[in-house]
Every structure is written in C-alpha cells, then in structure tokens.
Amino acid sequence: MSTPQDTTALDVPSRAPARMDTPAPGDPRLARLSLNQKTVDGWSLRTAVEACAAHGIPAIGVWREPLAVAGVDAAAAMIRDAGLRVSSLCRGGFFTAADGAERRSRHDDNLRALDEAAALGAPCLVLVPGGLPAGDRDLRGARARAAQAVADLVPHALEVGVRLAIEPMHPIFAADRGVVSTLAQALDIAEPLPTEAVGVVVDTFHVWWEPGIEDQIARAAGRIASYQVCEWITPLPPDALLSRGMMGDGHIDFAHLSRCVAAAGYRGDVEVEIFNAEVWEADGHAVLDTLARRYVELVEPHV
Amino acid sequence: MSTPQDTTALDVPSRAPARMDTPAPGDPRLARLSLNQKTVDGWSLRTAVEACAAHGIPAIGVWREPLAVAGVDAAAAMIRDAGLRVSSLCRGGFFTAADGAERRSRHDDNLRALDEAAALGAPCLVLVPGGLPAGDRDLRGARARAAQAVADLVPHALEVGVRLAIEPMHPIFAADRGVVSTLAQALDIAEPLPTEAVGVVVDTFHVWWEPGIEDQIARAAGRIASYQVCEWITPLPPDALLSRGMMGDGHIDFAHLSRCVAAAGYRGDVEVEIFNAEVWEADGHAVLDTLARRYVELVEPHV
Numbered sequence: 344m345s346t347p348q349d350t351t352a353l354d355v356p357s358r359a360p361a362r363m364d365t366p367a368p369g370d371p372r373l374a375r376l377s378l379n380q381k382t383v384d385g386w387s388l389r390t391a392v393e394a395c396a397a398h399g400i401p402a403i404g405v406w407r408e409p410l411a412v413a414g415v416d417a418a419a420a421m422i423r424d425a426g427l428r429v430s431s432l433c434r435g436g437f438f439t440a441a442d443g444a445e446r447r448s449r450h451d452d453n454l455r456a457l458d459e460a461a462a463l464g465a466p467c468l469v470l471v472p473g474g475l476p477a478g479d480r481d482l483r484g485a486r487a488r489a490a491q492a493v494a495d496l497v498p499h500a501l502e503v504g505v506r507l508a509i510e511p512m513h514p515i516f517a518a519d520r521g522v523v524s525t526l527a528q529a530l531d532i533a534e535p536l537p538t539e540a541v542g543v544v545v546d547t548f549h550v551w552w553e554p555g556i557e558d559q560i561a562r563a564a565g566r567i568a569s570y571q572v573c574e575w576i577t578p579l580p581p582d583a584l585l586s587r588g589m590m591g592d593g594h595i596d597f598a599h600l601s602r603c604v605a606a607a608g609y610r611g612d613v614e615v616e617i618f619n620a621e622v623w624e625a626d627g628h629a630v631l632d633t634l635a636r637r638y639v640e641l642v643e644p645h646v
Numbered sequence: 647m648s649t650p651q652d653t654t655a656l657d658v659p660s661r662a663p664a665r666m667d668t669p670a671p672g673d674p675r676l677a678r679l680s681l682n683q684k685t686v687d688g689w690s691l692r693t694a695v696e697a698c699a700a701h702g703i704p705a706i707g708v709w710r711e712p713l714a715v716a717g718v719d720a721a722a723a724m725i726r727d728a729g730l731r732v733s734s735l736c737r738g739g740f741f742t743a744a745d746g747a748e749r750r751s752r753h754d755d756n757l758r759a760l761d762e763a764a765a766l767g768a769p770c771l772v773l774v775p776g777g778l779p780a781g782d783r784d785l786r787g788a789r790a791r792a793a794q795a796v797a798d799l800v801p802h803a804l805e806v807g808v809r810l811a812i813e814p815m816h817p818i819f820a821a822d823r824g825v826v827s828t829l830a831q832a833l834d835i836a837e838p839l840p841t842e843a844v845g846v847v848v849d850t851f852h853v854w855w856e857p858g859i860e861d862q863i864a865r866a867a868g869r870i871a872s873y874q875v876c877e878w879i880t881p882l883p884p885d886a887l888l889s890r891g892m893m894g895d896g897h898i899d900f901a902h903l904s905r906c907v908a909a910a911g912y913r914g915d916v917e918v919e920i921f922n923a924e925v926w927e928a929d930g931h932a933v934l935d936t937l938a939r940r941y942v943e944l945v946e947p948h949v
Contacts, residue, residue, distance in 0.1 A: 480902075514817050518878055518880050552817040577821050578822075583882045
C-alpha cells in the first residue's frame with residue numbers, strides 16, 4: 344500500500360494542480376469527513392478502511408456488497424480497530440416491485456440490512472427507493488408502494504436503533520432507480536413517521552436543482568440523516584449512473600447548500616460519494632487526497 | 647420526395663412491427679397533431695411542410711434556424727399555401743446571462759422572435775430559459791433573471807398577439823440549458839403576468855416525473871400554451887440532449903398526462919418533439935408514419 348505522501352499534487356480526475364496542501368491526518372478540518380466506499384469502487388473494504396486511517400478520514404460509508412464479502416462481524420471489528428466510525432450503510436430500499444411476493448422478499452432483505460447497520464454501529468441505512476417495474480408506467484403507484492414500504496420498516500428500525508434514510512434521487516433516475524425525486528417528496532413520506540426512525544438524505548447531486556431547496560432543507564431540520572456531497576458536471580458523462588463529479592469541477596454551490604444543511608442543525612458526518620468512471624480509474628490515494636482538499640476548501644468551512 | 651405509401655410498416659427507431667394501420671390524411675384523429683420540426687432534424691422547412699401535407703399532419707412547430715434559411719415571409723406563405731398552421735415557434739429565451747449587455751441583446755432577439763411568430767401566425771413562442779453562465783453557481787440568481795426577462799417581454803407579446811410559453815425543462819438540463827425545472831416553478835413565474843401574454847409548455851419528457859404533476863397541470867388551466875409529447879427511455883442515450891424517445895418506447899403514461907391536460911381545458915395542437923440520434927438517422931417519412939400511429943394509439947384518445 345502506498346501512503347498519502349506518495350500521491351501527486353494534481354487533482355483527479357481533472358489533472359488540475361491542487362489548490363491547497365492536502366490536510367494531514369489529525370487536521371481538525373477532517374473531523375466530519377466520511378469516504379463513501381463507492382468513491383473508490385475498485386477497493387476492498389479492508390483497503391478502503393486502511394486508506395481512510397492513513398489519510399486521516401475518520402468515517403466511512405459502507406456498501407452491502409463488499410460488506411458481505413468481508414463478513415459483517417469481521418468488518419465491524421476491522422473498522423473499529425482502525426479507529427473509524429461508519430457514517431451510513433448503503434443501501435436498502437428497492438421498494439417498488441409490483442409483485443407482492445417480491446416486495447415481501449425486499450422487506451425481509453431490508454430487515455437484514457438494518458441488522459447489518461446496527462452491527463456496524465451505523466446511524467442510518469440509506470434507502471434507494473427503486474424505479475418503475477418493467478412495463479409499468481404508474482409512477483404514482485410506485486411512489487405509494489415506496490412510501491408504504493418505508494413505513495413497514497419503522498418497527499424494526501426503532502428496535503435496532505438505526506434510522507431509515509430516504510434518499511431522494513435526481514429525476515434522471517425516476518424511471519429506473521428512484522421514484523422519490525425531490526427532498527420535498529421525501530419529507531412528505533417521512534413526516535408522518537417517527538423522527539428517530541425515518542430521516543432523509545441530502546445529496547447535493549440529487550437535489551441541487553430543486554426549486555425552493557433552501558426551504559426544504561430548513562423543513563428537514565431534525566430529519567437529515569445523512570449529508571452527501573458530489574458534483575453535477577457538464578457535459579454529462581455518457582453513462583448517467585456514473586455522471587457524478589468531484590466537488591469543484593461543476594455547477595453546484597457547495598457553500599450555499601452546506602450552510603443550509605448546517606442551519607437546519609445537522610452535525611453528522613459529510614460523505615463524499617462519487618460514481619464516475621474517471622475517478623474509479625484513478626489511483627485511490629490520489630482520489631482521497633483530492634476529495635480531502637476539495638472538502639476542506641468548498642464544504643467544511645460552511646457545514 | 648418519397649410518399650407515405652413507401653414507408654415500411656416497422657416503427658422507428660424500435661423496428662418493431664407497427665401496432666396499427668397508419669392513419670390516412672384526413673383522418674379526424676390527426677386533427678390536432680403537430681410535427682415539431684426538430685423531430686426530422688435533417689429536413690429543410692420546405693421538405694417538412696410538404697411531408698406534413700402529404701401525411702395529413704395539419705400543423706407544424708417551426709424552429710428559428712431553418713426559418714431564417716427559408717425567410718420568414720416566404721415560409722409563412724409556404725406553410726399557408728400547404729394548408730398547414732403553425733403550432734409554435736421554437737425558440738426564444740436564453741435569459742440567464744450574468745452580463746447586462748448580453749441580456750439586452752437576448753431581449754432584442756426575443757422581440758424579433760415574437761415578430762417572427764406573429765408573421766407565421768404562431769400562437770406562442772417557446773421559451774428555453776437558459777442555464778448557468780460559465781463558472782456561475784448562483785442558481786437562484788439565474789432563475790430570478792429568467793423570471794424578470796419573461797416579464798420584460800410581456801408588452802411586446804401583447805402588442806403582437808403571441809403568447810410567451812415558458813418551458814420547464816427536465817432537471818438534467820438545469821446547469822446548461824434550462825433553469826426552470828418544474829411546471830410548478832414555471833407557473834410561479836407566469837402567474838403574476840397576464841394570462842393572454844404568458845403561458846407554459848407541458849412537455850411530457852420534461853415533467854413526467856414531477857411529484858404532484860396532476861395538481862400542477864390542473865393549476866395550469868388557462869395557461870397551457872403548448873402540449874408537447876415525447877418519451878423518457880432507458881437506458882438513457884449517451885448524449886443527454888438527444889435522449890428523447892418515440893412515444894410508447896419508454897416509461898411515460900401518456901394517457902394519464904393527456905387526460906390531465908384535457909381536464910385543464912387545453913384544446914390546442916399536440917406537438918411531437920423528439921431529439922434522438924436514431925430517429926434523426928431514420929427515413930423522415932417512416933418517422934412521421936410512426937409518430938402518427940403512436941399519437942393516435944397513445945395520446946389522441948385521451949387529449
């Protein structure tokens with residue numbers, strides 16, 4: 344394993360010169376930074392955990408697939424032994440199947456995901472709502488099923504002490520991934536349910552464009568379970584799923600949105616979650632150095 | 647020019663067998679169908695006009711660039727002589743420049759666009775709001791400039807009798823093309839302004855995902871200046887700008903949205919506007935045959 348000092352002072356994937364020194368491990372500005380594991384998609388959970396420790400990133404957002412490879416108990420011990428905390432478990436959800444048996448199977452899997460989150464000490468389980476079933480054009484129906492499925496998970500969430508975090512997703516994904524399209528809509532689903540059981544994710548990529556987002560973030564006070572940052576870049580990369588950018592390379596006003604999130608009282612970790620082919624191709628340590636710099640420059644002063 | 651009878655009975659671009667006979671010219675089900683010129687991007691205005699007449703499509707949505715090539719007066723005469731009407735002129739707008747001189751230049755160009763629309767007898771000028779200026783991350787500022795620019799055009803719109811039609815655009819375009827992202831937001835801009843001067847475009851591609859779209863379309867009663875149909879398809883084609891599909895090939899419930907538009911009292915033309923590389927590569931007459939069939943199958947019974 345290389346160390347942070349080996350990395351170049353070029354940002355990735357832009358190859359622009361770094362605009363500041365890389366914050367060293369222990370820098371207090373890193374105290375709330377979390378690496379969402381998907382940002383270094385090629386790494387095992389162990390490699391990601393070791394890299395976070397080496398780079399001074401104190402938290403990690405864990406994905407279930409690599410977690411299954413590592414084993415939940417072994418992973419929990421490994422993360423604890425590295426001195427890290429888990430900021431979220433990604434991901435539950437996929438609530439929208441038209442078939443009742445499939446929905447029950449998803450419910451059971453979401454119960455297991457809540458148990459895994461509890462075992463990791465994760466405060467929340469991120470819920471990706473799911474898209475329209477094949478051939479189904481009833482968006483309102485799919486949205487109603489998603490809302491009901493969240494409600495059905497509340498008792499177990501309360502029992503294990505893990506919060507359900509509804510993730511509104513950019514409308515680019517409304518058909519095939521997430522039928523909850525705005526923070527307003529996520530809050531409409533969350534508000535009738537207990538605050539301690541159901542929150543929302545504010546992910547800058549997904550909600551930066553939402554008219555009135557300031558009002559909705561304020562409305563989310565007490566409900567923000569996770570704050571995730573990544574960038575909207577243009578031209579949009581060809582694969583819509585991998586269209587997220589490094590903070591500072593695109594169009595989002597991170598200072599503004601971060602101030603809104605802070606004003607709503609959020610004091611939790613800030614996850615950097617980037618799905619992007621160029622980021623995934625880059626050296627993972629250079630990715631961590633870049634995101635630490637960009638976070639400290641663009642997000643941390645405001646959050 | 648080939649004639650409609652030369653076209654195959656395969657739909658384009660899906661190459662699936664046609665699901666119904668192509669409606670013949672004079673079929674009353676075609677009475678409100680309009681071809682937006684961009685759907686046959688390779689054709690001149692003259693070719694598009696002649697093809698509409700040959701296929702029995704009684705209206706056309708005209709774009710300014712080919713209109714400039716044809717000449718406004720010559721185009722107006724040609725369209726009139728072919729027995730067609732103009733359903734809209736596309737497009738004005740691009741309101742969001744940070745530079746005042748550039749905004750004044752755009753204002754003047756929009757005045758000319760209104761004059762052109764009047765010369766063509768078009769009931770409305772479609773307004774594409776414009777995106778964020780390069781390096782500018784102040785989305786609220788850009789949105790405020792767009793709203794003000796619409797208001798500034800009202801006197802001339804009233805004078806020439808052409809309605810300004812604000813087009814909310816899918817959030818995929820919020821950064822680089824259209825900062826008005828929802829029908830709700832478009833109506834917020836339109837409502838303080840005179841109904842006869844300012845309306846909105848309901849384009850299925852742009853608004854199908856909007857939570858509460860039914861309520862917003864109802865709210866738009868009297869304000870719907872144009873109803874445009876095209877499809878949201880997955881996987882999304884690599885070029886986001888060309889990601890629109892043929893009705894029936896994707897995820898949109900055209901019956902539902904068309905019923906909402908009809909219930910709001912809209913009785914105008916229904917434009918088919920598809921930006922898609924495969925559609926543009928196909929034979930234009932096959933495109934017209936397919937869209938006429940799909941319109942009669944999926945839209946016309948409900949609108």
